[in-house]
Amino acid sequence: MQAVGTSRSLTLADVTIRLEGRMLLSISATVMPGEVLTVMGPSGSGKSTLLAFAGGFLDPAFDVSGRILIGDRDLTEIAANRRHAGILFQDPLLFPHLSVGGNIVFAIPAAVKGHKKRRELAEEALEQVGLAGFFDRDPETLSGGQKARVALQRVLVSTPEFLLLDEPFSKLDAALRQQMRELVFSKAKAAGLPTILVTHDGADAAAAGGRLIEVGTEEKA
Numbered sequence: 003m004q005a006v007g008t009s010r011s012l013t014l015a016d017v018t019i020r021l022e023g024r025m026l027l028s029i030s031a032t033v034m035p036g037e038v039l040t041v042m043g044p045s046g047s048g049k050s051t052l053l054a055f056a057g058g059f060l061d062p063a064f065d066v067s068g069r070i071l072i073g074d075r076d077l078t079e080i081a082a083n084r085r086h087a088g089i090l091f092q093d094p095l096l097f098p099h100l101s102v103g104g105n106i107v108f109a110i111p112a113a114v115k116g117h118k119k120r121r122e123l124a125e126e127a128l129e130q131v132g133l134a135g136f137f138d139r140d141p142e143t144l145s146g147g148q149k150a151r152v153a154l155q156r157v158l159v160s161t162p163e164f165l166l167l168d169e170p171f172s173k174l175d176a177a178l179r180q181q182m183r184e185l186v187f188s189k190a191k192a193a194g195l196p197t198i199l200v201t202h203d204g205a206d207a208a209a210a211g212g213r214l215i216e217v218g219t220e221e222k223a
């Protein structure tokens with residue numbers, strides 16, 4: 003199963019993030035379908051908080067203004083579970099109580115009915131990333147790279163409308179990092195998903211091939 007993608011752009015409209023009265027970050031950008039927008043900046047400049055705002059899981063400690071839209075649909079007041087965001091973090095965060103396949107089946111939308119059909123889709127998703135036959139494995143027995151691929155497919159089978167990537171490659175060794183970059187960006191592009199990538203690694207930005215916005219590089223009032 004491939005992520006459906008909607009060929010709709012993602013817009014961050016005049017988003018400002020403040021913490022305890024201090025401006026951390028301000029950004030306005032439209033990310034086109036299949037485009038990866040990279041956001042870089044110093045530690046503590048609010049990059050993860052920006053993704054939390056976009057994903058709808060912002061900590062109330064932050065004072066945020068601005069809006070997020072997918073196409074012309076305003077998501078700002080929409081609950082996280084209804085935003086259709088696909089999110090990858092540094093850690094794959096696989097559910098340890100589910101098998102590898104169970105992790106994927108869990109993410110397939112409920113509209114896809116039938117145990118057999120759901121299992122087939124999960125098996126196909128695993129096969130696409132070189133993990134045929136891994137359905138019944140315990141996630142704890144997988145290597146870091148294998149876990150990362152399961153996490154990616156778990157996101158894509160959920161048919162997200164956009165991707166939020168928070169340093170998803172930083173814990174992989176150099177060779178795997180390059181492979182995962184290629185895999186993630188090629189799938190995001192193929193599915194037409196607007197993607198925001200937060201990273202400290204310029205090589206991630208180069209591989210993403212899209213625009214780069216640097217935040218937190220100047221004093222802000």
Ligand SMILES: Nc1ncnc2c1ncn2[C@@H]1O[C@H](COP(=O)(O)OP(=O)(O)OP(=O)(O)O)[C@@H](O)[C@H]1O
Pocket residue numbers: 021026043044045046047048049050051052061063
């Ligand atoms: N729940 C919270 N309550 C108060 N302050 C917080 C909370 N979460 C994060 N912060 C602070 O908000 C600031 C922005 O954090 P954020 O994680 O968005 O930065 P970042 O740019 O992603 O940093 P890094 O590059 O180190 O991951 C930091 O100073 C952080 O300490």
